[in-house]
Amino acid sequence: METNLVLEGFKFMGLGMGTVLLFLVIMIVCMNIMSYIIHKFFPEPKASLDTAVNTTQDNKKIIAAISAAISHHKQG
Incomplete structure (x- = not known):
């Protein structure tokens, strides 16, 4: 009885x-179904205009802090 080991491998x-x-395909499908169900029953709250303004102000503060840190690093 002769078997080709490469073919068996x-x-x-x-x-x-x-x-x-x-x-992996089954896992991805299950995760997509789970995500759909979670978003259907627990939707993300809508951002109000006040939240958007505060976020913009926070971003400006972060940019100012980063600019100051870079300036300080170059001087020193």
């Missing part, structure tokens, strides 16, 4: 890689 490699691929 490729068969096992294909089986293993196919199993991993199938698992």
Whole structure:
């Protein structure tokens, strides 16, 4: 009885890689379904205009702090 070990190796490699691929596809589908269900029953709250203004002001403060830190580093 003569068997080609290389061919058998490729068969096992294909089986293993196919199993991993199938698992990953099933996992991605389940995660998408779970995400859809969570977003359906627990939607994210809408941002109000006040929140948007505060975020813009916070961003300006962060930019000013970063600019000051870079300026201080170059001087020193």
